[in-house]
Amino acid sequence: xxxxxxxxxxxxxxxxxxxxxxxxxxxxxxxxxxxxxxxxxxxxxxxxxxxxxxxxxxxxxxxxxxxxxxxxxxxxxxxxxxxxxxxxxxxxxxxxxxxxxxxxxxxxxxxxxxxxxxxxxxxxxxxxxxxxxxxxxxxxxxxxxxxxxxxxxxxxxxxxxxxxxxxxxxxxxxxxxxxxxxxxxxxxxxxxxxxxxxxxxxxxxxxxxxxxxxxxxxxxxxxxxxxxxxxxxxxxxxxxxxxxxxxxxxxxxxxxxxxxxxxxxxxxxxxxxxxxxxxxxxxxxxxxxxxxxxxxxxxxxxxxxxxxxx
Amino acid sequence: xxxxxxxxxxxxxxxxxxxxxxxxxxxxxxxxxxxxxxxxxxxxxxxxxxxxxxxxxxxxxxxxxxxxxxxxxxxxxxxxxxxxxxxxxxxxxxxxxxxxxxxxxxxxxxxxxxxxxxxxxxxxxxxxxxxxxxxxxxxxxxxxxxxxxxxxxxxxxxxxxxxxxxxxxxxxxxxxxxxxxxxxxxxxxxxxxxxxxxxxxxxxxxxxxxxxxxxxxxxxxxxxxxxxxxxxxxxxxxxxxxxxxxxxxxxxxxxxxxxxxxxxxxxxxxxxxxxxxxxxxxxxxxxxxxxx
Numbered sequence: 101x102x103x104x105x106x107x108x109x110x111x112x113x114x115x116x117x118x119x120x121x122x123x124x125x126x127x128x129x130x131x132x133x134x135x136x137x138x139x140x141x142x143x144x145x146x147x148x149x150x151x152x153x154x155x156x157x158x159x160x161x162x163x164x165x166x167x168x169x170x171x172x173x174x175x176x177x178x179x180x181x182x183x184x185x186x187x188x189x190x191x192x193x194x195x196x197x198x199x200x201x202x203x204x205x206x207x208x209x210x211x212x213x214x215x216x217x218x219x220x221x222x223x224x225x226x227x228x229x230x231x232x233x234x235x236x237x238x239x240x241x242x243x244x245x246x247x248x249x250x251x252x253x254x255x256x257x258x259x260x261x262x263x264x265x266x267x268x269x270x271x272x273x274x275x276x277x278x279x280x281x282x283x284x285x286x287x288x289x290x291x292x293x294x295x296x297x298x299x300x301x302x303x304x305x306x307x308x309x310x311x312x313x314x315x316x317x318x319x320x321x322x323x324x325x326x327x328x329x330x331x332x333x334x335x336x337x338x339x340x341x342x343x344x345x346x347x348x349x350x351x352x353x354x355x356x357x358x359x360x361x362x363x364x365x366x367x368x369x370x371x372x373x374x375x376x377x378x379x380x381x382x383x384x385x386x387x388x389x390x391x392x393x394x395x396x397x398x399x400x401x402x403x404x405x406x407x408x409x410x
Numbered sequence: 411x412x413x414x415x416x417x418x419x420x421x422x423x424x425x426x427x428x429x430x431x432x433x434x435x436x437x438x439x440x441x442x443x444x445x446x447x448x449x450x451x452x453x454x455x456x457x458x459x460x461x462x463x464x465x466x467x468x469x470x471x472x473x474x475x476x477x478x479x480x481x482x483x484x485x486x487x488x489x490x491x492x493x494x495x496x497x498x499x500x501x502x503x504x505x506x507x508x509x510x511x512x513x514x515x516x517x518x519x520x521x522x523x524x525x526x527x528x529x530x531x532x533x534x535x536x537x538x539x540x541x542x543x544x545x546x547x548x549x550x551x552x553x554x555x556x557x558x559x560x561x562x563x564x565x566x567x568x569x570x571x572x573x574x575x576x577x578x579x580x581x582x583x584x585x586x587x588x589x590x591x592x593x594x595x596x597x598x599x600x601x602x603x604x605x606x607x608x609x610x611x612x613x614x615x616x617x618x619x620x621x622x623x624x625x626x627x628x629x630x631x632x633x634x635x636x637x638x639x640x641x642x643x644x645x646x647x648x649x650x651x652x653x654x655x656x657x658x659x660x661x662x663x664x665x666x667x668x669x670x671x672x673x674x675x676x677x678x679x680x681x682x683x684x685x686x687x688x689x690x691x692x693x694x695x696x697x698x699x700x701x702x
Contacts (some may be wrong), residue, residue, distance in 0.1 A: 129414035130528045133518030138534065138580060140515055144575035145541040151552035210448055218442040224449035226686055230456050235636045237653035238674035241660070242459050245667055252667070257475035280455065288693045292701045303494055330700055341545055343639045348657075361545040362639075369551050370643065381546030393543040397536060 155379035164371040175380035185381060187356050188364035189388075194271065195360050199278040200335045204328060206279065207286025214287070232284040240348035242276040249351070270350045270357045277345055278294065280361045282338075286331045293327030294320070325350060333396050340389075361385055463672035470668040485672030494673065497655035499679075500566055504651060505634040508573035512581045512630050513623060515574070520585035525597065525615075535586070538579040539698075545574075546639060557644060566649040569641065573634040579699055580633070581626050587699025588622025589615070625691035632681050652677040 156175050160168040179185055214225055231239070246267040247254045256262060266273045297320065305315045343362045346352055352359035353368070359367070365385070368378040462470050464481035503523055523531045553572070562568045592615060600610045638653040645654060659670050681697060693701055 107478060108584045115509040127529070130522055132522075132528050134522035134528055134534065137515040137519035137582060138537075139586070140576055141538060141541055141575065144571065145544065145549070148549040148552035148556070149544075151556070152548060155551060155555075165554045213441070213445040216441055216445075218438065218445055220442075220446065224445050226689065227449040227453040229689065229692070230682060231452055234456060234459075234633070235653060235656075235674070235681065237636070237638045237656050238459075238678045239455075241656060241670060242455060242674055245660075245670060246458060246462055247455060249667075252471040252473050252475070254475060255454075257473055280452070282664065283452070285696060289697055289701055292693050292697075327701065328696060334697065337543055341547070341639075343547070344653075347638075347642075362545065365547045366643075369554075375551060375555075378551050382545075382551065385545050389543060389545055393540060396543065397540065 122125055149383075150381045152382050155375060156253065156383050158376045158379075160375040162375065165312050170401070171376070175376045176384070178377060179380045179384055184356060184359075184364060185361075185384075188359050188361045191271075191356075191358060192340060192360040192362075195275060195278075195346075196336055196340045198271075198275050199282060199334050199339050199342075201277070202279045203282040203286045203335060204290075204332055206283045206329070207288075207331065208290050208324075210283065210287040211290035214291055225254075228287060229284045231280050232282070234281070236281065236344045237348065239281055240277060240345045243273070243280075243345075244349045246274055258294075266350060270354060273356050274345050274349050277349060278339060278342065282335055288332040289334075290324060290327050293324050297323055329399055333399055336396070421633075433662045454625050459671045460675055462668055463675045465668045467665040467668045470671070471665050485668040486676075488674045489676060492659075494652070494654075494655055494676065496678070497650050497652045500569075500645075500649055501564055501635055501651040503608070504508040504573055505571040505631050507570045508634050509576045509627050509630040511570065512577045513627060516578055516581035516585050516626070517623070520589050521615075523582065524586045524589040525592065525594075538582045541575075550639075550643060553640075554643060563644060564646045564648045564650075566645075568644055569637075569649060569651065572640050572644075573630075573637060576637070577630040577633055581630055583698040583700075584626045584629070584695060585619075585622060586621050587694075588626075591622075592618050610669065621691070625688070625695045627682055628688050629695035630685065630690060635681050 157170055157172055158168055159171040161176070161324060210228060214221060214228070234242075244266065245253075250256060250262050250264040253265070255265060279312055301319060301323075305319045310318065342360060343366070346358055346360055346363045347366075350358040352363045361381075365378050367382050368374050368381060433487065461477070463485050464483070465476070465479050466482055466484055469476050469479045522528050523535055557563055557565075557568050597610060598612055600614050605613070636653070637651070641651045641654055642657065645651065650658075656670070656673055659666060659673055
């Protein structure tokens with residue numbers, strides 16, 4: 101489906117490549133080590149989608165045996181006019197965007213804190229990366245039961261009161277847990293960027309009379325841009341697929357308040373057993389992803405071009 | 411991407427040579443306090459998880475929360491009574507085997523995309539990354555039906571294959587970035603001396619790339635160990651992995667928080683320890699080799 105997203109610049113061979121045109125046999129000798137991985141990837145990740153395409157044209161509900169028949173694009177009509185899917189799409193965008201933005205901002209703040217030397221920096225860094233290493237399912241259960249629980253959760257235990265966080269602020273609850281897990285990831289990438297910034301540039305800015313804030317916005321931030329983009333991009337790839345947190349913390353509720361696309365398709369498949377509809381929804385999601393991914397790949401591509409110009 | 415890395419290379423020089431950003435005086439003290447507070451705040455839920463795991467169920471559900479209580483092993487005992495071991499072994503097997511398989515597939519592929527590149531190496535590289543962007547949920551139904559047809563539901567080898575596919579793009583990108591660091595002159599010199607491919611790989615490539623292999627393996631292990639979506643839909647009692655065990659722990663009646671936290675601590679421990687030990691490799695791995 102996304103098999104050929106061309107990168108525009110065309111395939112210029114790396115400098116290490118021999119200048120002479122390789123012959124036929126040599127070309128295959130070069131390809132040979134690549135083929136197992138390529139074939140494996142195509143078989144396991146691309147063929148299922150062809151099958152999905154076929155399924156999406158079927159009216160097929162497992163709960164009604166013998167009901168399977170070809171109905172053309174009717175599933176798509178149902179999916180595209182369905183309020184549930186539209187709501188799920190909105191929820192996905194809200195969930196992904198807010199988690200990515202918040203974790204990048206917090207990650208930036210923490211990276212700046214850690215960019216200075218202070219006693220115990222290594223320990224603080226270790227403490228900070230731990231949330232990212234905790235198993236996502238364990239983290240989701242921890243937040244749901246040990247932190248948000250209205251009667252014995254940690255938040256009400258410290259702040260008092262008996263707020264039922266998950267049912268009163270469902271989206272915030274899910275996003276908070278995700279931000280907690282993903283901030284360390286952003287911090288690590290941004291910190292690597294900060295530590296690569298040359299001191300001379302900062303010194304020059306200071307000599308030119310720039311204050312700390314000006315130096316930060318005019319020098320450091322533009323310099324960090326590729327790192328921020330990379331973090332946001334990778335974070336989006338993972339967070340748009342969020343399933344564990346929704347499955348555990350809110351079950352998509354209350355009502356449909358936190359049902360995102362992965363959870364909605366999961367429900368259609370394994371709770372309602374509407375296979376045809378689930379497949380059509382899957383295809384729609386894939387098409388949407390291709391559109392977003394083409395844009396995202398352009399970002400990677402531009403990072404890539406920097407490599408060529410060195 | 412190498413450009414990012416090159417700039418980052420200046421980091422080591424700076425942090426040792428320049429005292430400029432070492433904080434002193436009041437600012438320094440405030441900075442230290444703030445950083446420690448931030449670190450502790452982020453660590454607090456983890457600490458709470460570990461502490462709660464050592465409580466009695468009644469104390470775990472107390473309000474206000476009890477921070478200090480005599481540690482008991484009741485929670486842990488119950489976790490092992492409920493037989494967590496097969497789940498841990500399943501996770502271990504799926505993660506280790508898929509990681510091994512990923513390295514076997516990705517390393518030669520990365521070689522063909524870096525040192526002796528195929529003509530369209532760039533397109534291939536972007537094909538791999540694009541498979542990572544596809545939502546797995548769209549593949550779930552066909553995979554489920556296919557696996558069911560083959561009689562491979564609740565089978566650990568199914569998970570091995572799926573986790574291999576899941577981590578392959580990541581590993582190809584990472585291994586490529588490590589292979590690119592091998593100086594071309596070194597390989598040419600070896601060829602000049604008449605070394606064949608096997609010798610070149612063993613004597614020159616492997617020693618340089620070994621840390622990269624370790625970093626790639628670590629990342630693949632982490633993602634496989636933590637995977638839940640495929641596991642919950644394709645496995646049950648026989649091939650269930652550790653997150654599946656966790657979910658089965660929730661009951662609607664009675665108190666379960668202490669044993670849940672004990673179980674959550676056990677299943678998180680391998681990855682947390684591995685990540686702590688390999689902090690340096692973590693950054694590069696998570697950015698698929700883009701940031702050193």
